[in-house]
Amino acid sequence: MTEQAGAIEVAMRIGWAGRLARYLRSIAAIVWKDVVAEFRSRELLGGMLVFALLVILIFNFALELDIRTRESVATGVLWVTFAFAGTLGLNRSMAMEKDRGSLDGLLLAPVDRSAIYFGKALGNLLFMLIVEAIVIPTFSVLYNLNLLKAGLLLVVLLGSVGYIAVGTLLSSMAVQARTRDVLLPILLFPVAVPVLLASVKASNGFLIGLEMVEIWPWLNLLIAYDIIFIAVSFMVFDFIVEE
């Protein structure tokens, strides 16, 4: 009781601006932890990158991409690559927490549960963006297409945000199940379809230079699902990690 009264008093003293600053600091601390852990172990980014490159090469064999078909399927191949590599990263990032028991440590920390969600999601997003920053130029060279267009890069960012937002939520469920390695893609792919579909269509629009009027519906769909997925994950994450 006195503890609670003390906490309330502290909370009142620091005010909302202070609380927000503390909230952001705890998010930053979790992101920083992930970055440092990755910098030392290098098991996540390396795996995602090699895997992404393999997927691109296999697609090249499988589809026998000649110059005409290349433009029409390029963004599809690109997003399938991102989705596969993303799943790999999401699974690893959460399994790491679970296996080493550090998830319990995180949950014991005196921070809001949603700060843990945003911290993990931002960390995952960061790794995904790093992989994409390397894959996109490589893809451009290998397929002889210029993918470095401002609009396309914006779509890549928006698509990754939506994919990671719902992916972080679902991966924290999947790692707690018996069949976790099989489970994440099965849970994630059908749910993420709106994001992936809108991303493929919008990036293709930018790649072949469609009018903005034709791209906007897809961008709107993408932004809407980004917001929905972030909001829903924020609301239900508490129930996933509750013990």
Added chain:
Amino acid sequence: MEPTPRLLKILNGFTGLLFIAALYMVLFYAPREVVMGDVQRVFYFHVAAGWVGALAFLVTAAAGIIYLARGGNRWDQLALASVEIGVIFTFINIVSGSIWARPIWNTWWTWDPRLVTATIMELVYIAYLMLRQGIEDPDRRARFGAVYGIVGFISVPLTFLSIRIFRTIHPVVVGSGDLTAEGAFDMTPKMQAAFFFSLFTFTFVYITLLWHRLRLQRLVEYVEARKSQALTG
């Protein structure tokens, strides 16, 4: 072992009668469509099954929200029962659509957005069942089920919006007058009667099945409890 409730027995009989009446209306009462012929009659149960699928998944999402907000095992049982029925009826929806599409579109399957989103919806809820299978702790299983039921439902509205957002060859019979879609038609009053009667009947089929499934779940839990009681002596 509790006996079958009186109301459920009445509901069984009523739903059975409704179904026979619906079959009569679809097969004999509704007129033969001029262009498509008798195969158009698939439409009545096709849409009704799709409606039950969507309704079942809505119930699952709603039950999930209530479970997360208030707790209570029965809401979780309701969510699970509803998903199982929804999966079956969505499957009926897809297969019956396929049977209709063969003569009308001249193919069993086409990569039309409406068809693809309906199938993805089906996969979401198969994933839901697999998720539940992978978790032993009943409390955690219920919580995860509720969360996935809510997140998954977000992909379902897309199924219904898709027909208007995307260019589609799937006809919109209810609520839109676009007759350019392949296989579109105008309903006569008699067709409408058969159509709405099918919807009504399938809704009752859903409620009856749901009730039986919930009773089955209670019996399963009863058996489990007695089993562990006997084992611990």
